[in-house]
Amino acid sequence: MTTPSITVTYLFDPLCGWCYAAAPALKYLQGVEGIHVALAPTGLFAGAGARPMDAQFAAYAWANDQRIQQLTGQPFTQAYRDRILGAANGRFDSGPATLALTAVAQTAPERELDALHALQHARYVEGRDNADPAVIADVLHALGLTQAAALLTAPDAALLSATEERVAKAQAVLHAVGARSVPQLVVAGQGGGLQWLGGETLLGPHEQLLARLQAAAA
Template sequence: MPSTSTTVTYLFDPLCGWCYAAAPALQYLQGVDGVDVALAPTGLFAGPGARPMDAQFAAYAWANDQRIQQLTGQPFTQAYRDHILGAANGRFDSGPATLALTAVAHTAPGRELDALHALQRARYVDGRDTTDAAVLADVLNTLGLADAAAMVLAPDAGLHSAMAARVANAQATLQAVGARGVPQLVVAGQGEALRLLSGDALLGPREQLVALVRAAAAD
């Protein structure tokens, strides 16, 4: 087992289809000895980045999702198309899911990646609306994360401030490494210099991903 731990910062948005495609690689990476995955939600589709789910955007999203499924095998179901993309008065807004993940980070930080993957499955496979606090709380309760679920149902100013700080830090990291969009991986190398690994690394062979992380940490 490695004597030191390497932290890989995962820059993502819970409503990003390519981030969902990267879920199996993140799960694998989390299980590698000496590697810690730290989640950094960027707020890409929250706040000013949120928008109504109109027919034009839904069609664009479905076409993109089908391409992701063909390339990666991650499923986007008819339930998702009907109940999320086809929802009347629906919203494309990652703020609520980001708030839920922040609640997990505060109450059970070791489970945050599990929670992210569960929220992604709830949306893309089960067709559940992860902009709805009741849905978010139910998913967290199913994972045994009752404290986080309670925070989601009654969020206070402290939780909102914590989410805003996480998003600001993630955006600062994106700027520091000159990256645009998500998913992205950032590794702290020798002397704490930040090394950017392209999100494409998450879609390639797992052994190659680990090798890239090790090399970036040693650089």
């Protein structure tokens, strides 16, 4: 008997610390037969949501990151604190990473989740600024995603338009289920309606997450 496929929409932002905390759960789902994870970047920290990385915001971010690490075990290194949060004239802007992920979605869609995890690792573990297009392009090259890296380096109107469309669609889903923050999971039920699983589902036992997804899709 064939297991029916389930498409899970993952609402996130590349610079969201809680989305980084959810990475192990996403990797687990990626390996489950019959589960397809569709990435939906919300642009939460891009455009009007971007901001300078000043001392006050850096202190707030580090306190939040330490809470995430304590609760989930996901590492936030001193290199990240020094080079990213402590950078002079730094920017908290997920626009470039969102653009890069769209470039991956267009050229190697099966690798988009890998690219997201690599960008998160670069920032929070290696202390490399994944708001910097040059750093992002280097991460993509290391993954063998040369076409996406080339698109990011010289983005054309089609890539910019596709990114805006993805973000608009993700925000529409976010609003449709009544959520305001990320990460979130949304599953399409058999009747066509959207079933919303809160982001906390991603931080619990993986088997419980899978069971809830399957129940939501039934």
